[in-house]
Amino acid sequence: MTAPIGTPATPSSLLYLDAVSVTFDGFRALNKLSLVLAHGEMRAIIGPNGAGKTTMMDVITGKTRPDTGEVAFRGVDLTRMDEPAIARLGIGRKFQKPTVFEHLTVRTNLLLSLKGGRQAFAALFARLTSDEAGRIEAILARTRLAPHANRMAGALSHGQKQWLEIGMLLGQDPELLLVDEPVAGMTDAETMQTADLLRDINRTHSVVVVEHDMAFVRALGVRVTVLHEGSVLAEGSVEQVSANPRVVEVYLGR
Amino acid sequence: MRLPWRPLSGADWAAVCVLSGGSALALLSLLPEGSPLHVPQFAVGLAGKYLAYAILAVAVDLVWGFAGILTLGHAAFFALGGYAMGMYLMREIGTRGVYGNPNLPDFMVFLSWDHLPWYWYGFSHLPFALLMALLAPGALAGCFGWLAFRSRVSGVYLSIITQALTYALMLAFFRNDMGFGGNNGLTDFKDVAGANLHQPGTRAALLALTALALAFCLLASRAILGSRFGALLVAVRDAESRTRFIGYRPEHIKLLVWVYSALIAGVGGAFYVIQVGIINPGEFAPGNSIEAVIWVAVGGRGTLWGPVLGALLVNLGKTLFTGLLPELWLYALGLLFILTTLFLPRGVAGLWRAAKPAGAAEVTPEMTSADHEAVP
Ligand SMILES: Nc1ncnc2c1ncn2[C@@H]1O[C@H](COP(=O)(O)OP(=O)(O)OP(=O)(O)O)[C@@H](O)[C@H]1O
Ligand SMILES: [Mg+2]
Numbered sequence: 001m002t003a004p005i006g007t008p009a010t011p012s013s014l015l016y017l018d019a020v021s022v023t024f025d026g027f028r029a030l031n032k033l034s035l036v037l038a039h040g041e042m043r044a045i046i047g048p049n050g051a052g053k054t055t056m057m058d059v060i061t062g063k064t065r066p067d068t069g070e071v072a073f074r075g076v077d078l079t080r081m082d083e084p085a086i087a088r089l090g091i092g093r094k095f096q097k098p099t100v101f102e103h104l105t106v107r108t109n110l111l112l113s114l115k116g117g118r119q120a121f122a123a124l125f126a127r128l129t130s131d132e133a134g135r136i137e138a139i140l141a142r143t144r145l146a147p148h149a150n151r152m153a154g155a156l157s158h159g160q161k162q163w164l165e166i167g168m169l170l171g172q173d174p175e176l177l178l179v180d181e182p183v184a185g186m187t188d189a190e191t192m193q194t195a196d197l198l199r200d201i202n203r204t205h206s207v208v209v210v211e212h213d214m215a216f217v218r219a220l221g222v223r224v225t226v227l228h229e230g231s232v233l234a235e236g237s238v239e240q241v242s243a244n245p246r247v248v249e250v251y252l253g254r
Numbered sequence: 255m256r257l258p259w260r261p262l263s264g265a266d267w268a269a270v271c272v273l274s275g276g277s278a279l280a281l282l283s284l285l286p287e288g289s290p291l292h293v294p295q296f297a298v299g300l301a302g303k304y305l306a307y308a309i310l311a312v313a314v315d316l317v318w319g320f321a322g323i324l325t326l327g328h329a330a331f332f333a334l335g336g337y338a339m340g341m342y343l344m345r346e347i348g349t350r351g352v353y354g355n356p357n358l359p360d361f362m363v364f365l366s367w368d369h370l371p372w373y374w375y376g377f378s379h380l381p382f383a384l385l386m387a388l389l390a391p392g393a394l395a396g397c398f399g400w401l402a403f404r405s406r407v408s409g410v411y412l413s414i415i416t417q418a419l420t421y422a423l424m425l426a427f428f429r430n431d432m433g434f435g436g437n438n439g440l441t442d443f444k445d446v447a448g449a450n451l452h453q454p455g456t457r458a459a460l461l462a463l464t465a466l467a468l469a470f471c472l473l474a475s476r477a478i479l480g481s482r483f484g485a486l487l488v489a490v491r492d493a494e495s496r497t498r499f500i501g502y503r504p505e506h507i508k509l510l511v512w513v514y515s516a517l518i519a520g521v522g523g524a525f526y527v528i529q530v531g532i533i534n535p536g537e538f539a540p541g542n543s544i545e546a547v548i549w550v551a552v553g554g555r556g557t558l559w560g561p562v563l564g565a566l567l568v569n570l571g572k573t574l575f576t577g578l579l580p581e582l583w584l585y586a587l588g589l590l591f592i593l594t595t596l597f598l599p600r601g602v603a604g605l606w607r608a609a610k611p612a613g614a615a616e617v618t619p620e621m622t623s624a625d626h627e628a629v630p
Pocket of ligand 2: 054055
């Protein structure tokens with residue numbers, strides 16, 4: 001269910017960032033950034049290069065510790081947790097540069113992502129269950145990777161790796177998906193298929209998508225947050241933000 | 255669903271070859287001296303030593319080839335396993351030492367110690383010593399790995415501290431007051447489990463047992479690498495941070511394979527000492543760990559059979575070479591390493607893969623087969 005545009009910030013929000021700042025060697029990558037995502041919402045994040053979009057995802061997923069500010073997911077403070085703990089809590093992530101396990105097959109990549117046990121020792125004795133096999137086949141079909149199931153992930157094209165990463169997110173089945181630039185390197189047709197897929201995923205999951213491709217963002221048809229120099233510049237529908245003079249200035253002035 | 259049979263992979267073949275080759279040599283050494291097929295004693299000793307080295311090579315490859323951890327200190331685990339076995343063999347000497355002291359090994363009498371240090375207790379029993387040959391390297395690897403991996407030390411920094419680890423142990427074991435025989439180490443062994451170590455029968459049995467141990471390590475490692483854990487290892491090697499974001503803890507995965515690898519190295523060390531007849535702190539020398547890495551590089555890391563072949567070939571080369579031009583061996587070894595790195599990045603095993611038709615030339619085929627076979 002897509003949350004209607006203009007959802008007010010509620011305490012029962014799924015993801016809550018308040019006044020988050022991150023500094024790298026004196027450079028403010030995030031500057032008192034605040035963002036609230038409702039349960040079931042899909043949000044698009046746009047912004048010029050270096051706006052802090054990826055850094056925001058790094059903060060949410062525990063890769064980067066914020067200097068100040070609050071980050072909470074379902075009311076749980078994320079700033080004290082490390083990456084695996086946050087992932088287990090229910091936040092999945094697709095990276096800007098697609099990162100898959102190159103020397104494993106597409107199928108094994110998906111197998112490792114499947115929601116379930118994460119204990120190293122237990123993996124010694126794990127056997128593929130028919131449930132797991134079924135879930136893998138379903139994801140392969142949904143991401144159109146079935147013909148490539150037994151290929152090494154390293155042999156896939158850039159666009160296919162993007163889909164594999166999305167497939168791994170599907171396998172992980174987290175409550176919240178953070179998707180960083182999913183359509184880079186895709187054809188127009190693939191871009192639209194990806195928009196469809198994300199809308200479909202949004203029926204059962206909350207999603208934050210970072211993307212530069214405005215046609216794609218338009219196709220998502222969701223509320224847009226514009227980041228600039230580490231803080232929120234504007235928020236609203238695609239039409240609203242693209243009519244916003246400050247947004248136009250930031251994009252044209254760079 | 256399991257298939258009724260599995261095609262023999264490289265590791266299975268290597269296990270079969272090692273086992274049949276080792277047993278054949280052992281049996282032939284028992285033929286009468288005049289027989290044309292008789293294998294001389296020195297060859298039995300060499301073969302046993304090479305196979306023990308091959309066990310170490312498998313251990314190095316497990317962490318380097320499959321988990322991407324370049325260890326420059328694995329000889330430490332090998333030597334600890336060796337010392338555990340050496341301590342048992344010292345106790346087996348009993349009253350047959352130079353001083354004939356029933357309670358103390360010769361070197362302790364020489365140092366005028368009047369009682370056995372507590373950490374020598376139990377070593378008069380072979381099962382205890384074998385257990386310690388596993389536990390000592392395993393415990394050291396557990397502590398070291400826990401500290402190193404959880405603080406996310408990796409790459410060249412990790413390699414350097416593994417080197418420092420083995421160097422520190424070498425210095426410690428050189429000290430007489432450590433109680434491990436200092437400079438001279440442990441030697442002059444007489445027998446094992448009541449069998450005279452200098453009897454051809456005993457030596458043949460030890461060679462066969464070493465081959466059996468190596469074959470077992472290969473098959474166990476193949477099972478581990480073929481499991482989901484094996485896939486996780488490759489995942490950590492390829493994109494460690496990615497595994498964190500899907501909820502795995504790579505430090506646990508690395509720690510597990512690191513400890514397992516140390517156990518294997520310890521087994522290798524135990525079989526080495528019993529056949530070579532001496533263990534001293536020189537076994538901890540940083541160069542030994544580096545040599546082991548070279549065997550793996552030459553044989554081909556990321557396969558299980560490559561390191562075995564590499565260890566056998568390089569050590570055979572070393573034996574022949576040092577017989578002819580001893581002072582040039584280190585240069586030859588260095589040159590071999592450089593040439594391998596430049597022209598054979600996947601070692602001899604890579605040549606084999608290149609010869610196979612395209613498509614079969616995947617890295618670590620062990621990884622991928624297990625899960626697929628299970629898919630209905
Ligand atoms: N680990 C880091 N160390 C130093 N500077 C960093 C680090 N990560 C990000 N930055 C800087 O912070 C700023 C924000 O980077 P970020 O990757 O978040 O931007 P982005 O909005 O994702 O841009 P893009 O559209 O190019 O992906 C950039 O100027 C970047 O150089
Ligand atoms: Mg970015």
